[in-house]
Amino acid sequence: MNASTGNQHHQINIVNASHSQPSQLPPSNLPRRDLLDGGEDFNAICVPLYKAITTNNFEAAKLILDKRPELVQFSITESGETIIHAAVLGKSCLFVKYLMSLMTKEGLKLLNGNGETTLCLVARTGNVEIAKTLVEKNEGLIDIPNSQGKMPLQVAALYGRHNMVEYLYKSSQQMIGQSWTHQNRSLVFENCVEANLFDVALRIVSDLPELAINGSVLRLLAQKTHAFLPIERNPFQEANHIGKNLNSFDLYYILWIHDIRRGPPKLKSFFGFLVYSVILLHKDKEREALLLLRIILKEIMKLPKAEIDDLIRGPPEDDTKQKYPSRLLFLAVEMGNTAFIVEFIRQYPHLALELNDDNHSIFHVAVMHRHVGIYNLLLEKDHIRDLIITLEDKNGNNILHLVGECAKGNRLPNISGLGMLKDLELRWFKRVESILPGYLYKQKNAIGLTPYELFVKNHKDIFFEEEKLMNGTASQLMVVAALVATISFATIFTFPGGYSQEDTGIPIFLPKTISKIFIIFDGLSFLLSATSILMVIAFIMLDHRGHNVMISSSLQIRSSIVLVYYSIASIIITYLISLFILYQSHSQWVPILITIFAFMSYMVFAIAIFVVDQLPFKSLSF
Structure with a gap:
């Protein structure tokens, strides 16, 4: 093939593909590889065609395809990509529509070397306009999974393509086709929650309530602390916003929200307006995540107690540890997800007394991780507070001893500033100390240290x-x-x-x-x-x-x-x-x-x- 490049057009003299030897046809869902077997055909057709598509030189590609429209059925790369596979990864919907005029419905079902249809590729990129073009040509693409068994809708959810997920969910008729199984639907629901697409997840669980009973989704929500943080508001304004039916349990939650979201003074300017706009978008996410959790808990309450216990226990992380019955709740505590804890304790108040393998309650774990919001809930629970503060773990530590330990996780090392770490730790020690009876101040643990001595030992350096x-x-x-x-x-x-x-x-x-x-x-x-x-x-x-x-x-x-x-x-x-x-x-x-x-x-x-x-x-x- 002789090719010459002018100022604006890429002219190509096309050499017909060799047909001297009949080629064996591939399976119906794979493109033909005839052009890849012969060196001349590959250099004369595949290379310039792929180059034209990837460089958006669609005039040169169209020049080739007008003369050889059957090339849309052939692989043009070693990875098994056809022309349409390469084209949908670009941004030109006009060229994709041109290719639709050359292709049949069956041609759109062809898989590339990775076992993906064109719609799976588009679902990954999030180009809804191209996806609509493909679905209009062949609606069956929505129900064709890739080689890993993932539907295009699930692929879009995995990559967090919100608009694409909304479109494919609507086009799939809420996942009620014969190709959809309960497992596929559950995976799409999980992927939406994992990608913070809570509005879509709410729609899914509203259409298919049975999907709400999913331990993996609960585990994901337990770890998404920031998804439940509302916008900053004065505590009294927050209380007035919620209404008159506000108990002290709600008030502690509001005070925690105000404390954790408190930041630098707002700038009364255009910049402040932009910041406020971003916060409003975040508040929508918070409402959706909280509403989703409440719907899930409502569905879970319909189950027998044994099944509820299994969901709250969550999947074991290994076979030898963590046998306690509320792993899910303790995971949320470690992450500092106060809203998650509040909702669970409202539905199941007895969980506040659950202990882990170290004989720690959720409040002991909150103290170790320095999560003030969860600790504040203990101040509200008068009927269990006396039981919690007198508990000792396997090492003889009471709750004040745990303050003496350095903060777990990455809670404090990221704090910078003159003396701020010391101030925070001292204030935390005194705050927990204030609710304990006097005899616990001098109580010694298994290694013979009082809370004060343990605090000095661990924080001195x-x-x-x-x-x-x-x-x-x-x-x-x-x-x-x-x-x-x-x-x-x-x-x-x-x-x-x-x-x-x-x-x-x-x-x-x-x-x-x-x-x-x-x-x-x-x-x-x-x-x-x-x-x-x-x-x-x-x-x-x-x-x-x-x-x-x-x-x-x-x-x-x-x-x-x-x-x-x-x-x-x-x-x-x-x-x-x-x-x-x-x-x-x-x-x-x-x-x-x-x-x-x-x-x-x-x-x-x-x-x-x-x-x-x-x-x-x-x-x-x-």
Whole structure:
């Protein structure tokens, strides 16, 4: 084949495929491989045709197919792809429609080398327009699985293609065809939940309620903590939104939501509007996930107790461990899925007393993983609280001993900031300690340690590293505060405009009101920086070892940082005022422009601090 490429057209002289030897026909669902067997045909037809399709040069491909329309039945790659297999992976629905005019319904059923039909490929890409074109030609494609037994609908759900899943679900007539089995329907339902397509999952479980009884789906929901988090709202607004029929159990859940979702102050701007829009989209997901869980629990309640116990127990992870009857619930606790726990305990209150193999309740596990929302539920349950807090595990640890252990999982290592980890751990220890009777404070475990001693032992090294970091920060902070204090001290004796040469020796512009403001802000800057220095000295004088591990020393450092922050702000204001004093009679645009620049610099600083740095701390606020 001779091919020449012009400016706009790819002209190809087509050599007819060799028919000197009759080829054996492949199975009806596989394309013919005649073009792949002969070297000339492959180089003359397959290579330029595949290149034209993948480079969107459809004019060159159409030129070939107009002369040889039967090529749509042949494989053009070693992986068994036909022209339509290659075309549907592109974005040109127009070219796919052209190929439909050349193909029969049976031709669309051809599989590639991976055992996939064209609709399975399109389901993966999520191009609904091309999928509609294929289904209009042959509706039977919807019910043809790939080599792994997955229907196109399941493939779309696996890849999270929301629009494609909606279209294929509707086109499959809610999966009621003869090709659909209960197992296939269940897998589609599971894949939708796994891909967070909760609106489709709700529709499926509404059409086919029997699919709700699925332990795998419950396990997936137990692990999807963020799918149940609603948008941020003031706790009292949240309570008012729900209505008057609000008990304290609901209120604790609302307070947890407010605590876990609390973040940086909202920006009252277009950016804030964009953030709010994203949050609203997330709230829809939260409502759908919670509604789906409630529907599933409602269906489960219709089962015999033995079957309910099997679902709550969940599949075992191995044959030797985790024999306790509520693995599903403990999985949700480890993930911090408070909404999931709340719904389960509402339906089955006795589950709050279930223990795992280590003799831990869900509240013990919540304490170990530092999940404040689940722990707060214990404060509501007065009738079981006394039973829970007196429990001991196999190692003789009570619930306060478990606080002494370092946080399980990745709950705390991601926290950054001066002393924040220590503050959180100390506050968590004191919070749990506050609900225990006095004799449990001194109760020793199997290795002879009280909760306090265990806490010190396990956290001493972590806290030492934080103190080391704060010591370095304190040294740097001392230098900055001293520098600001020196500048502000010198400024008061270099008054703008100079001093009177008469006997009084007072500043020339002192009688003006703006001069008095200058003195006030300069003095404020000096006093703030001086106070910051004193706070750093107080930090240095503290004993950061031994028994003082239970004292949070980060307050002095963070207070010093705040004081230096306002001290620098005051000295900047002092500088701006001095400019206004000097240029009060002419060129007033100079101090105005510099004031704008100063405001912009502080805006950049504020965004960097409050939008970025506070997020890890506030998400774990105890």
